[in-house]
Amino acid sequence: MIEIKNLKKTFSTRQGPLEILKGINFEIKKGEIIAITGFSGSGKSTLLGLLAGLDRPQSGEILYDGKNLNQLSEPEAQKFRAQNLSLIFQNHYLIPHLTALENVVLPLQILGLPFESQQAENLLTQVGLGDRLNHYPSELSGGESQRVAIARGLIIKPLVLLADEPTGSLDTETGNKVMKLYFDLVRQNKLTSVIVTHNQELASLCDRELKLSQGMIAE
Ligand code: ADP
Numbered sequence: 675m676i677e678i679k680n681l682k683k684t685f686s687t688r689q690g691p692l693e694i695l696k697g698i699n700f701e702i703k704k705g706e707i708i709a710i711t712g713f714s715g716s717g718k719s720t721l722l723g724l725l726a727g728l729d730r731p732q733s734g735e736i737l738y739d740g741k742n743l744n745q746l747s748e749p750e751a752q753k754f755r756a757q758n759l760s761l762i763f764q765n766h767y768l769i770p771h772l773t774a775l776e777n778v779v780l781p782l783q784i785l786g787l788p789f790e791s792q793q794a795e796n797l798l799t800q801v802g803l804g805d806r807l808n809h810y811p812s813e814l815s816g817g818e819s820q821r822v823a824i825a826r827g828l829i830i831k832p833l834v835l836l837a838d839e840p841t842g843s844l845d846t847e848t849g850n851k852v853m854k855l856y857f858d859l860v861r862q863n864k865l866t867s868v869i870v871t872h873n874q875e876l877a878s879l880c881d882r883e884l885k886l887s888q889g890m891i892a893e
């Protein structure tokens with residue numbers, strides 16, 4: 675379970691402090707798929723970045739199964755992130771000089787975990803890319819690249835898959851296909867996921883929608 679308690683985030687800008695999150699509270703149960711929606715600039719990516727531990731809040735807590743993310747030292751936090759959190763962005767951020775297969779096993783290699791490429795092959799097959807294992811990102815379409823990124827996110831069996839506008843760079847039809855697959859895989863693997871999206875159709879497929887507005891959640 676993930677607990678978010680009174681989370682506040684302020685950016686300092688040349689015009690003075692900019693309070694983006696003004697006390698966010700919510701919980702995510704294991705296996706839930708949550709949509710975070712809201713207008714552009716409402717703080718969705720800021721919130722996801724805090725959940726991912728990429729940035730720190732001014733105050734408030736993020737608890738993963740009771741473990742307070744922001745009380746970990748930087749090396750501990752790094753390890754926790756690598757072992758438990760997978761991130762999927764609008765752009766796939768695949769490593770250009772690695773094949774699809776090599777990109778998918780990379781998180782395990784970074785963790786120094788023993789792995790068999792069969793695991794990655796299976797995942798790539800599940801995302802419909804069993805015949806693209808040795809393709810480089812430049813040889814894949816946008817939708818295919820995003821599916822590789824999903825497979826890469828799944829390989830560590832994360833505590834939570836965090837996705838920021840995962841279909842933002844895809845056309846509607848491709849985006850819908852990728853997300854159908856995403857939902858199938860998340861549910862099959864009983865994973866927990868938080869998806870930032872301004873796509874209302876996508877949000878309605880999630881178990882719950884949290885709307886960010888004026889720095890607060892208007893559920
Ligand atoms: P969303 O993802 O909902 O479109 P963001 O979370 O990216 O919105 O940004 C929320 C607001 O915070 C925006 O007004 C943005 O300009 C501001 N912001 C985001 N990051 C920073 C930063 N590092 N410094 C100053 N302002 C920021």
Ligand code: MG
Binds near residue numbers: 718719720
């Ligand atoms: Mg954003």
